[in-house]
Amino acid sequence: MRSRGRLRDITGSCCRVAAAYALLLLLLLTSPLVSMGAETVLLTTGEWPPYYSQNLPHGGLGNQIIAESFALEGIEVVYEYLPWRRALSEARTGPAVGSAGWLRLDEREKDFLFSESLFESQRVFFHRKDRPFDWTVLTDVQDLRVGVALGSADEYPLDGIMASGKGTLNVARSYASGMKMLAAGRIDVYACNLAVGLYEIKHSLSEKAARSITYHPRPIFKETNHLVLSLRVKDVQKLMDRFNRGLRRLKESPRYNEMVEFHLPIARSE
Numbered sequence: 001m002r003s004r005g006r007l008r009d010i011t012g013s014c015c016r017v018a019a020a021y022a023l024l025l026l027l028l029l030t031s032p033l034v035s036m037g038a039e040t041v042l043l044t045t046g047e048w049p050p051y052y053s054q055n056l057p058h059g060g061l062g063n064q065i066i067a068e069s070f071a072l073e074g075i076e077v078v079y080e081y082l083p084w085r086r087a088l089s090e091a092r093t094g095p096a097v098g099s100a101g102w103l104r105l106d107e108r109e110k111d112f113l114f115s116e117s118l119f120e121s122q123r124v125f126f127h128r129k130d131r132p133f134d135w136t137v138l139t140d141v142q143d144l145r146v147g148v149a150l151g152s153a154d155e156y157p158l159d160g161i162m163a164s165g166k167g168t169l170n171v172a173r174s175y176a177s178g179m180k181m182l183a184a185g186r187i188d189v190y191a192c193n194l195a196v197g198l199y200e201i202k203h204s205l206s207e208k209a210a211r212s213i214t215y216h217p218r219p220i221f222k223e224t225n226h227l228v229l230s231l232r233v234k235d236v237q238k239l240m241d242r243f244n245r246g247l248r249r250l251k252e253s254p255r256y257n258e259m260v261e262f263h264l265p266i267a268r269s270e
Contacts, residue, residue, distance in 0.1 A: 146168070
């Protein structure tokens, strides 16, 4: 009887140890900041070349800046590429802890912390060379067919302006398709980030179509681009502080300019 009692005690202890181990493993696997012994963060991102793209070396300039800034703090980054709206939604609700590549807007600050600036750029109007275009204030485009890309329409103050005129706001499925709409004459002007637009002209259009497109030098606005981290994440401010510290170290080193020179030669050549 004693041996059976000891067996029950041993069996019970083993079950408790196994249950505790399973719980610990579950916590490790579901923690947003830890993955199999290495500190890791999962971030969503999307297609916005040359800044963000799964088809570019290191995922584009923005994704490389983020990954190397975190690496300086001993954190590895895993990226999940999604359509931009879904990327922000999954960063808000999980499992990702944040998302790479966002303009700072008041409504986004309700759910996210914004990093220090990753890089600066500008939005401009692209147009066909055979259709001269000039503007001083945004109401100058209210009677035109204006194109924007899906996912960025809310970043331009155009809805009210277009509603007061005879023009239309045309939302393209992607940045490439927006440029193709412009080349085909289906829209009059295309509001787009300068470097992104130049990239799409080079990579999405034929040589003949590419030669037909130019842009107005007046910026619609200048912008800074950011990493966002979800406010639902435990100790999110500490994580953001670590990222910003790594980002500052990266910017103070020659490495930052080397990355810009590598990823943005097309923008510099214009």
